[in-house]
Amino acid sequence: MLAKETTTIGFIGTGVMGKSMARHLLHAGYPVIVHNRTKEKASDLIAEGADWADSPHEIASKANVIITIIGYPKDVEEVYLGELGLVKNARENTYLIDMTTSTPSLAKRIYEEAKKKNIYTLDAPVSGGDVGARDAKLSIMVGGDEAVFKELQSIFEMLGTNIVYQGPAGAGQHTKMCNQIAIASNMIGVTEAIVYAKKAGLDPEKVLQSITSGAAGSFSLSNLAPRMIKGDFEPGFYIKHFIKDMRIALEEAEGMNMETPGLSLAETLYSHLSAKGEDESGTQALYKYWDR
Incomplete structure (x- = not known):
């Protein structure tokens, strides 16, 4: 070393x-x-x-x-x-x-x-x-x-x-694409869960107490869902950069003749937010797509 x-x-x-x-x-x-x-x-x-x-x-x-x-x-x-x-x-x-x-x-x-x-x-x-x-x-x-x-x-x-x-060379970047693909669909699920909890009349923070340590647990659920609940959309990771990552992954997947429906949906939803001026927000601002 x-x-x-x-x-x-x-x-x-x-x-x-x-x-x-x-x-x-x-x-x-x-x-x-x-x-x-x-x-x-x-x-x-x-x-x-x-x-x-x-x-x-x-x-x-x-x-x-x-x-x-x-x-x-x-x-x-x-x-x-x-x-x-x-x-x-x-x-x-x-x-x-x-x-x-x-x-x-x-x-x-x-x-x-x-x-x-x-x-x-x-x-x-x-x-x-x-x-x-x-x-x-x-x-x-x-x-x-x-x-x-x-x-x-x-x-x-x-x-x-x-x-x-x-x-x-390149293997690190391919691995990061795997990471971003997993996050993309997970962020949709996390956001939908928080919106569902609110519409069902539940206390979202209590819901998180129940589900973060179970089978639904994830980094996004533990770290980003609380920010959604508080209305904190400051960037830990910019939407504009996440869109960039997803588009790289989509291009790589297409080159391997692989379908990625979850990734494609996430890219569409985040691109909608980008068009609404949310590029500089954190990825947890996906919550705004439903909270309208």
Whole structure:
């Protein structure tokens, strides 16, 4: 595993999840250099001791481990494969870890291009939302070379508790698609259950006491249903990003000649909310589809 005393971590993307993740590494004693499109979103980390970089290119010149958790595949492609991107500008033997939920095919392209320059890459998307990031209890799904995964395992352990090597480049992203497919249908069920409880004249909080620890139990039921009941639709995970993930999964499933009716329905419902201006809300705002 990499020695802490010879490791400088660059962290690109200090949003809802990335800020907490970078903070864990900073508090663990690593030198951390941060970059975000909006510097203000990194101000807390800078005040706590992180250094600021004006661009991914600058981070590439200073860090030997670089983590990204950004928005969309097009952003990943620009940050990694653009002229001023990480692959073209990082030093040999740098480790690049993309924790964005992106496409398996792009993860493979990044891996192949980086390999030509003796740069190591992993695709390592995460699940657990803002709570998992804050508590360092993320699930981390890793694709790439297993030897590289083992080198970086101590860093992953600062961020999550369920860390699984899934296979070669792209395998982490495919695993995240499985995760999002499972969540998509589950969110419909959780939301319908809360709406049903209210319409039946029940106390939804008491209903949750009964059903969260039974066969219906899930992360969404335990963590997001209480937010629905309170009318708290602040993002732990943005609707706009969930729609992006579902569309990646739909495209991948179509390429495998697989029908995904539950996923398709969820994408339709969330797209309806997006059209109503809910892109910046958390995924629990699906509740608003019924609460009209």
